[in-house]
Amino acid sequence: MKQYASDAIRNVALIGHGAAGKTMVGESMLRRAGMINRLGSIEEGTTVSDYNADEVDRQISIHSSWLHAGTMETKFNIIDTPGYSDFVGEVRGALGVVDTTILVVHGVNGIEIGTEMTWNFARDEEKPRVIFINMMDKEHADFDGVLLNLQDRFGRQVFPIQFPVNQGPDFDSVIDLVKMKKLSYAEGENNCVEEPIPDALKDRADEMHQELIELVAESDDSLLEKFFEDAMTEEDLREGLHKAIVENTVFPVLCGSAANNIGTWRLLEFIAKYTPAPTELPPFEGKLDGDTVEVACDSDEPAVAFVFKTVSEEHVGDLSFLRLYRGTIGHGDNLVNTSRSTKERLGQLFVLNGKDRTEVGRVSAGDIVAAVKLKSTHTNDTLASEDAEVVLPKIQFPEPVIRSAIRTASKGDEDKLSTGLTTMHEEDPTFRYEVDPELGQTIISGLGELHLENVVNRICQRFNIEVELEEPRIPYRETIRKSAERQGKFKKQSGGRGQYGDAYVRIEPMERGSGFEFVDAIVGGVIPGKFIPSVEKGIREAMEEGVIAGYKVVDVRATVFDGSHHSVDSSDVAFKVAGAMAFRDAFKEADPILLEPIYDVEVTVPEEYMGDVMGDISGRRGKIQGVDSDGHFQLIKAQIPLANLHKYSTTLRSITAGRGMHRRKFSHYDPVPSDITQEIIKKAQQEKDEE
Numbered sequence: 257m258k259q260y261a262s263d264a265i266r267n268v269a270l271i272g273h274g275a276a277g278k279t280m281v282g283e284s285m286l287r288r289a290g291m292i293n294r295l296g297s298i299e300e301g302t303t304v305s306d307y308n309a310d311e312v313d314r315q316i317s318i319h320s321s322w323l324h325a326g327t328m329e330t331k332f333n334i335i336d337t338p339g340y341s342d343f344v345g346e347v348r349g350a351l352g353v354v355d356t357t358i359l360v361v362h363g364v365n366g367i368e369i370g371t372e373m374t375w376n377f378a379r380d381e382e383k384p385r386v387i388f389i390n391m392m393d394k395e396h397a398d399f400d401g402v403l404l405n406l407q408d409r410f411g412r413q414v415f416p417i418q419f420p421v422n423q424g425p426d427f428d429s430v431i432d433l434v435k436m437k438k439l440s441y442a443e444g445e446n447n448c449v450e451e452p453i454p455d456a457l458k459d460r461a462d463e464m465h466q467e468l469i470e471l472v473a474e475s476d477d478s479l480l481e482k483f484f485e486d487a488m489t490e491e492d493l494r495e496g497l498h499k500a501i502v503e504n505t506v507f508p509v510l511c512g513s514a515a516n517n518i519g520t521w522r523l524l525e526f527i528a529k530y531t532p533a534p535t536e537l538p539p540f541e542g543k544l545d546g547d548t549v550e551v552a553c554d555s556d557e558p559a560v561a562f563v564f565k566t567v568s569e570e571h572v573g574d575l576s577f578l579r580l581y582r583g584t585i586g587h588g589d590n591l592v593n594t595s596r597s598t599k600e601r602l603g604q605l606f607v608l609n610g611k612d613r614t615e616v617g618r619v620s621a622g623d624i625v626a627a628v629k630l631k632s633t634h635t636n637d638t639l640a641s642e643d644a645e646v647v648l649p650k651i652q653f654p655e656p657v658i659r660s661a662i663r664t665a666s667k668g669d670e671d672k673l674s675t676g677l678t679t680m681h682e683e684d685p686t687f688r689y690e691v692d693p694e695l696g697q698t699i700i701s702g703l704g705e706l707h708l709e710n711v712v713n714r715i716c717q718r719f720n721i722e723v724e725l726e727e728p729r730i731p732y733r734e735t736i737r738k739s740a741e742r743q744g745k746f747k748k749q750s751g752g753r754g755q756y757g758d759a760y761v762r763i764e765p766m767e768r769g770s771g772f773e774f775v776d777a778i779v780g781g782v783i784p785g786k787f788i789p790s791v792e793k794g795i796r797e798a799m800e801e802g803v804i805a806g807y808k809v810v811d812v813r814a815t816v817f818d819g820s821h822h823s824v825d826s827s828d829v830a831f832k833v834a835g836a837m838a839f840r841d842a843f844k845e846a847d848p849i850l851l852e853p854i855y856d857v858e859v860t861v862p863e864e865y866m867g868d869v870m871g872d873i874s875g876r877r878g879k880i881q882g883v884d885s886d887g888h889f890q891l892i893k894a895q896i897p898l899a900n901l902h903k904y905s906t907t908l909r910s911i912t913a914g915r916g917m918h919r920r921k922f923s924h925y926d927p928v929p930s931d932i933t934q935e936i937i938k939k940a941q942q943e944k945d946e947e
């Protein structure tokens with residue numbers, strides 16, 4: 257593929273709810289651009305974008321994939337993203353590096369949770385948004401209804417550039433309100449046929465064209481003047497529309513049927529004409545030696561590139577995906593990884609269509625390219641020319657929401673698992689892992705069960721191991737509800753040098769979250785000062801180990817107030833043991849209880865699922881804190897014990913048919929109900945006996 261100049265490049269991401277047809281829109285764009293000879297199908301697993309085995313199996317997109325098309329003198333870099341919240345990390349990564357988003361909306365269902373979620377991402381990043389209402393061939397396709405729904409939710413700047421002539425099963429043409437033509441799509445053609453608008457639709461088209469002119473005029477003062485003087489030309493409209501889209505004051509709506517290959521030729525043309533080239537955007541901000549610098553899209557300046565994705569796959573090989581913000585790059589260039597201060601030499605560069613790669617020579621500023629995996633460069637790193645070691649800001653990936661414990665099925669595979677975990681985290685920043693010494697488990701976390709399942713399958717395949725997922729243990733805490741005091745006496749005086757330590761300890765409950773306080777109330781040196789730290793140490797160790805069920809003790813004040821010593825046999829060790837004994841005995845008398853972590857949970861669901869979701873929350877010992885309405889969705893705020901949140905995203909998905917989403921955050925510790933406490937103590941006892 258040839259080198260395209262910066263202003264001939266368009267970087268777009270297909271975003272939206274799962275199953276709205278994003279992958280098919282991408283497929284149809286490739287077909288209309290002449291990049292492929294036949295349209296693949298989701299059901300047969302033959303689309304360019306969803307080529308991974310896991311995607312073919314589930315018939316959904318899991319990874320973002322990059323498609324490219326060179327046509328109309330324009331190079332389109334199209335990133336198809338997954339629509340399920342488990343994989344929003346991929347959406348974030350894509351949004352970080354494209355200049356325009358194409359929000360694909362279902363022509364029957366209208367706004368769904370993923371529509372809203374991804375719109376908000378694009379809005380927060382101030383990315384231009386083109387809306388494509390897909391599925392216009394469906395029996396109940398309702399362009400006007402969905403359009404109203406969108407305008408209602410996202411404002412009247414959402415404006416149709418087209419409307420369908422014959423929505424429903426016969427759908428094949430649209431009226432285009434910029435061209436003021438009827439566009440018909442015949443199978444097999446690359447472009448579409450332009451014809452005059454039929455008389456029956458002329459009035460409606462004229463009226464909407466006029467409204468479009470007004471809307472565009474409103475976004476620019478000089479145009480508005482012309483508009484009032486009746487001097488605004490079609491050329492002014494085109495320029496004004498382009499500017500309004502770049503500046504986010506108009507969100508144009510197009511429509512089509514991707515599965516029937518309808519509407520996407522004009523979509524490509526529209527993107528080429530009206531959405532921004534990388535050169536039109538304000539410069540990015542980076543850091544150079546600690547100072548903020550502007551990185552403008554200019555091929556003549558030193559190179560600055562950003563790694564937004566890393567893949568390591570059987571069919572594709574090991575590749576780093578780069579967006580080049582400035583300069584040009586090519587095979588053999590020496591660069592610096594400015595995020596890690598290491599040197600890198602670029603290997604071959606490729607453009608991809610799903611898994612099919614084609615080698616390219618140099619690429620211009622603004623383009624997207626894949627490089628053969630660099631030796632120490634990961635997602636979110638910046639590569640720059642040695643002349644200007646700029647570092648770009650990292651993409652903010654979402655925080656993990658769910659956890660699971662993982663272990664190898666057979667002993668001896670631990671090293672492979674640990675390499676696997678590291679590799680996956682490097683590829684996917686929303687996947688994390690840690691070895692938790694408190695729980696004695698390796699904990700992995702991610703954005704949903706499907707996400708974790710997917711990562712784990714990939715580890716198993718790539719590193720040829722078997723693993724087991726377990727419920728992560730809950731980090732319960734032990735504490736007390738009243739005061740108690742006990743003596744701890746450790747005495748061993750048979751043969752050789754003896755041991756003697758004797759301490760009286762009083763414990764009292766403290767406020768939740770206050771931790772531990774040690775008070776030395778010894779008077780008259782009944783315990784010599786040098787042994788006091790040993791008493792404290794013994795108590796601290798006993799607290800770490802737990803008393804009733806093996807969990808850490810918190811929120812206790814311990815006062816050592818009496819004791820005795822022996823001039824020869826007393827020692828640090830003896831006082832440590834005495835302190836621990838006194839503490840443990842007192843603890844058992846002080847009305848001990850268990851505390852459990854409580855999480856703040858926010859669930860977003862369409863109204864109709866509210867009842868089921870709230871019922872389920874109560875069943876999880878959750879407490880509803882409030883309900884807000886957020887557009888077409890309800891935002892339920894609740895507090896739920898962590899012990900009852902395992903696999904919550906799966907449950908939520910099944911209750912809401914995939915239309916619910918949740919977030920969670922640790923809130924505080926609360927007492928565990930007594931029946932459950934008894935079970936936990938019993939289980940801890942059993943585990944101890946088994947050891």
Ligand SMILES: Nc1nc2c(ncn2[C@@H]2O[C@H](COP(=O)(O)OP(=O)(O)O)[C@@H](O)[C@H]2O)c(=O)[nH]1
Pocket residue numbers: 272273274275276277278279280281297298299315316317339360390391392393394512513514515516
């Ligand atoms: N009838 C019809 N089906 C479509 C259309 N676009 C996509 N589909 C089907 O809708 C399902 C979801 O499409 P897909 O492209 O995977 O959606 P994505 O999750 O947004 O990428 C698949 O079964 C497609 O074949 C369309 O325009 N019309």
Ligand SMILES: [Mg+2]
Pocket residue numbers: 275278279280306316317336337338339
């Ligand atoms: Mg898809």
